[in-house]
Amino acid sequence: MQTHQLVLVFGHIIKQMKRRELFSSLASSLKGEKKQEKLLRPPYFGDESLFHKECNKCDAKCATVCEEEIIKITSDKTPYLNFSNGGCTYCDECAIACEFGVLKIDDKKLLRAHVTINKNKCLSWNHTMCFSCKDPCLDNAIDFKAMFMPVINEKCTSCGFCISRCPTDAIDVKVL
Numbered sequence: 001m002q003t004h005q006l007v008l009v010f011g012h013i014i015k016q017m018k019r020r021e022l023f024s025s026l027a028s029s030l031k032g033e034k035k036q037e038k039l040l041r042p043p044y045f046g047d048e049s050l051f052h053k054e055c056n057k058c059d060a061k062c063a064t065v066c067e068e069e070i071i072k073i074t075s076d077k078t079p080y081l082n083f084s085n086g087g088c089t090y091c092d093e094c095a096i097a098c099e100f101g102v103l104k105i106d107d108k109k110l111l112r113a114h115v116t117i118n119k120n121k122c123l124s125w126n127h128t129m130c131f132s133c134k135d136p137c138l139d140n141a142i143d144f145k146a147m148f149m150p151v152i153n154e155k156c157t158s159c160g161f162c163i164s165r166c167p168t169d170a171i172d173v174k175v176l
Contacts, residue, residue: 038175039080042071043088043111044095044103051078054100062094062103070160079103081111083173087136087161111158112176117142117150121170124148133162133171 042062045051056077063071063079068086071079071094081088088111095103123130125148133150134142141156163171 039074039078040111040113040173040175042079042081042094042103043090043109044092044098044105044107046104046107050100050102052076054102055079057100058098058102061097061099065093065097067091067093081160083160083163085164087159087163089159090157111160113158114174114176115152115156115158115160115162116172116174117152118170118172121168122150122166123168123170124150125170130167132165132167136161136165 041048041051058077060073060077060079063073068089070081070083070086070088072082073079079094090108092105092108095105095108098104117125117133119125123132124144127148129147131144134144138159138161139155139157141153142150142162143153144150158173160173163173
């Protein structure tokens, strides 16, 4: 009888929860099963292993000189990029500030990421005129079909300026 009552109570709780809340609570209860996410590193490194060998000797100078304030430091003292407030101008300042040779101007390259627009989240793909991603793009890397349906073209440098400007968080970055 107690099991039956528990099922009825649980069923009542489920009915009161919104579907999204249910799945969020279930996902958060699966601790330890989240896959380690790859970090997007600054565009001036040649060898990933140097991050773990040399960055712990530093006081995060690369992060302090970044004018866009997109370089953040992990708990293991390695730098990564966070585009929530801006993008990378490829200004070389982080490489110049690096005393331990992890970031070098000679290793300058485009960021190792693939940037795409999530059509389900994007306002323009859902019949609302929006140019929030196109306006900050310095490389003219976002094409619109007519006034809608933006796509990122081959000119994209993965700088990230479009990401913080998107009102619906529709721009996805996949670290390569």
